[in-house]
Amino acid sequence: MRLFPSSTLARYLGQMFTIRVLAFLIGLVMVLQTLDLLSESDKILAVEGNGYGALLHYVSLRMPQLISQFLPFSVLLGTLVTLATLNQTSEVVVMRAAGISAHQVLMPLVAAAGLIGLAHFVFNETVVVQSTAQLQAWERVGYAPRSEEAPPETQEVWVADGATIIHAREAIQRDGRLILPNFELYERREGSHLSRVTTAARAEYAGGTWTLYDVREYSPTGAPPVRRDTQPWHTNVQTDRFLAVAVDPATVSYLRLHRAVAELSEGGHPTESLLASLYHKISGPFSSVLMPLLAAVSAFGVVRSGKLFVRIVIGMALGFGYFVADNFMLAMGQFGTVPPFLAAWAAPLLFLCIGESVLFRTEE
Template identity: 50%
Template sequence: MSMKLFPSNTIAWYVARMFLVRTLAFILGLVVILESLDLLGESGKILAAAGNGEAELWTYVSLRVPQIIELFLPFAVLLATLVTLATLNQNSEVVIFKAAGISAHQILLPLILAAFGVAAINFVFNERIVTRATATLNVWKANDYARITEAAAPRTARWVRGGDDLFNAETVSGTGAGTRLGTITIYDRVDNRLTRVVSAAAARPMEGGWRLEEVSIFDVGSGTVATQDALDFSTPVVARQFTTASIDPKFVPLWELVPQISEQRAAGKPVDVLIAAAHHKISGPLSTVLMPLLGAVAAFGLARSGRLFVRAVIGMFLGFAFFVADNFMLAMGNFGTVPPIMAAWAPFMLFLLIGEAVLIRTEE
């Protein structure tokens, strides 16, 4: 058995080309079918907005297609893997490869490297195009597909928690020591029990807390209301917690998300969901690399068993089981049940081991 990675460059390129052509065919087919169905459901809403016509329909398609590609590219890679390997086996080409001393891993390596190239392209596509398209489509859809004349300004955080206390500010302006809060309400709690509600017309940061102006204090225990011109309110809440905007990872590329996570952490805000999303921006596209390994069961052993369809179904089941586990773990990470890194990477590592174990068990 040859110890080279590619005992035959011709065979490696032949297998990789079959895989890439089928991947392209599947993703194009899925995009055409799914976007046609999606457009049928949304076209009425788009055309209902005043001034919208055919151009707006094409605008919607241009914004929606990147999302469909991002979501279904791993499925296309899985289907392409199964069809490629099943075709090679059905034509007895796998038997020829193995008779020439090429191992199962060497047969799969061109597919894995091609899938890695697809993953790299997918990552760049997701971060450069999908994030922008998703953000634009989200704003347009929220406006009922009406024409947007000016960009929406980013909203600052209104609700902030510091220890047991809850802050709500109607307006936020300035940054750092120049931060000013308008119409602020503080729910002062001790051991998760509300003791008083402090309302103020304005607030500015000071050392160890905030200086409130035109203050009204409602004491929960006595049920009385007191007013005063100013109040120094001690709290761990800092100005940065109000001036850092909330982040949706779907709208932010990875290289911008990482520094924003640092800002959120410095502001005392929870960042586990953002960390999990940042890691999944890498592990998600890399899932395409797993597909040749999970679908390998469709390539080997068919000549002996004669059950091509059954083995193809098993490969498809392994691939879809990965997608289910990946979404499940990501949801658990969002709920804080598992650490964010585990939520993003555990399914990938688990099914990498499963695929390798199945391959070694059945063929090597």
């Protein structure tokens, strides 16, 4: 009844599995990074001042995204190769003949996949969100040599009100007020010429009116700026638009996204799309734990029956079917078609039941 009947066997299986996962991950990321760099290098080098250093900077920002995106695929492929190898060399037969159940054979792989999933979550929270925010900021300025990159925990707000452009560092909902720190207002005439630039330490919406604090008003003629402590501001932009663009789940951590959902919910704004992304920040890395179970069909069965290749194909189909279902449900959750929790966890729970039912029916 023990999960790991042999510590030696557990170390042997876990090491074999981890090495293969890392090998597939390195191979996939290197190939995909090369293809991605080839498609973007023309845009980067077309900007004056960019050279090989800019290409390396792009690779350093893009590679964490590729690692996070294809780590579950690498776990699936690593599991299939590990189990198929054990089956082909009759090591699974030896383990089963020694009284080890199918679940006990898989448990070292599941434990190693759990550690990989935990590392995946930490990697997303500490590295991927920062690199994604910096890459998006760099892309917004057309890969300029010295771009103003957004802080990793914030999402800049850019909103158009007719010919007027509104910019703020972020949007914060607090105690029934909407606050836009580092507020900038670019008013334009016909022909896209600036007529006035207004900056403020913050813009605050409370009681149905906007107020600017610590205001500076600049004229394109070069006249000295006009300073005011406070100034009312009128705009046709609804507050929902500022909040909608203020949070990008791909560029903020789990805790920051959780706070944003709480702030929006407090103000009575819809949060279904953000909730689905919030739950998926956990269910996404959890997919690595499912891969050994979905690929287990390739581990069992007699090799001389000639059906090993068919079993590998079935395991691969189950794994890729999971990724398709997971992306489909997440999209439905972001559109508000299904509840957020169901959008994030329906595919993992469904394929957990499928994997267990296949394993019990064939081996247990």
